[in-house]
Amino acid sequence: MRRGRVPVGSVGPAVLAALLVAAALLPVDALTTNLADRFAGPSLAHPLGTDNLGRDVLARLLAGTRLSVWFTLVAVLACAAVGTLAGLAAGYAGGAAGQLLQRVLDVLVAIPTVVVGLVVAAVREPGTTTLLIAVLLTGWTPFARLAYQLTVRERGREYVEGAVALGAGPGRIALRHILPNALRPLTAHACLRFANVLLSLAGLSFLGLGAQPPTPEWGAMLAEGRQYLFTAPQLVLVPAVAVVAVSLAVTLLGRRLESRWSGR
């Protein structure tokens, strides 16, 4: 990597860190309504103004940061765990198991996450658990594909043959010998997927399938603010900037990690 690009790559993570620290430390009240003070402009009491119900926009933004980022983190970790285990198992077993995994992945990749979200919402109630299931159903596939490729590559290496010769079982070889060697590319990939999952979750909430009002979730805030697009565009613009800033920050971080750790 060239020296001149490093500061640009650091801006994103810095913005993300600042938002997260502010969200974690500041006590915020995101739910109190004040109908006498609707659509107020920026002031000392409300630095970003108030929304259609007189709620503090900055407080909702920070509470939304906490919710969206934590929720995405849980979803990405779940996807990574499921996908990595599936890819590792199929890659180590090879043969029919590998073929089966690849065919399943081919189908799931062709179906958009938002359609899966609609189906899960039809089977269950809309809500955060529904969102998590929908994202997990499609989100594990990229990890499975990467873990599968890495496992197939590592399986032929000498250290695996050595472990086999020493009498190690398949479970031990897969988890103790192959997985540690696949961990860095998978971690870089998780960073890149974070932005994708964040946008999927917020998009499903935007459609009303996830967090319900008055929960201060970014997608739900955008959907609510869209009704006042003509009179109070800041209600859309504030969560929009937050979504884009975080997704950009994590993508840039993921790219740096990938170029350093990709191992390809």
Added chain:
Amino acid sequence: MGGTLARRLATLPALLLGASLLIFLLPRLAGVDTVRAVLRSRVAEAEPDPVVAARVAAELGLDRSWPEQYLRWLGQALTGDLGLSFATRTPIAPQLAAALGVSAVLAALALLVAAVVGIPLGVRAARRPGRLLDRAVTGCAVLGVAVPEFVLAPVLVLLLAVAVPLFPATGWGTPAQAVLPVLTLAAFPAALAAQLARAETIDALARPHVAVALAKGIGGSQLLWRHGARLALTGVTALSGMFFAGLLGGAVVVEVAFGIPGLGRLLYDAVIAQDLPMLQAGLLGVVAVAVPAGLAGELLQLALDPVARAAVEA
């Protein structure tokens, strides 16, 4: 190549059958009593008479075993009979066909714009990596991936329909109404196409055949396009097949935000109205188009790109 093609095509019917079975079982997964749902769609009665319920079940064949019901449902679907909507009591098949048509036009326009904007920018940027144009294109491409449709749609409406009222903010049917939704949908594939075209052109320009061309005195845009960019187009072509599949039915946010009567909107409305036959028909439409289109994109890449072909056959 022949073996790969045959193997992939052979799995296609099995995949489609499996998907149709899952779609058929959807109401059962949702815990919906179909007889009751049908009755409620005909008459607004909270608790139907058991005698009437039994008669309706026998009439519609809902008292048979589910494999029998599945085969009948599949046979009817294959002959173009998708039943009646619970919400409107009108035949579903014509509505599905109309929605598919709208989504196909929307997706094709978006991909066309993405290719026309993204590929030339990516190729030009590759000519002098690290210079101003390259940095601008790369920056825009990263932004294009990071900005989701649900942000871009209201922002474009704000800019081009409210602040400067150039285009209508909703609706479908006139060319002006298509501008904002097509721009919203095109941003992401355009950004990816630019990134991909840039990377592959840089790769191609470093190959020996370009040095030979240079030595022969070929330069400028002919070198860039004839010898560099040609290789870049194979990857982009394959990608567009997969994108087209994803945009049919996957453009839910854009179709809802702009009020476009496409397949994504049909699925969304069916979920909101709990109209299960409509949802099942829409999903059948998505699967029937998306799975073969994704496969076609992949096969196209194999046909165009000898390196990918070698990787599959190895």
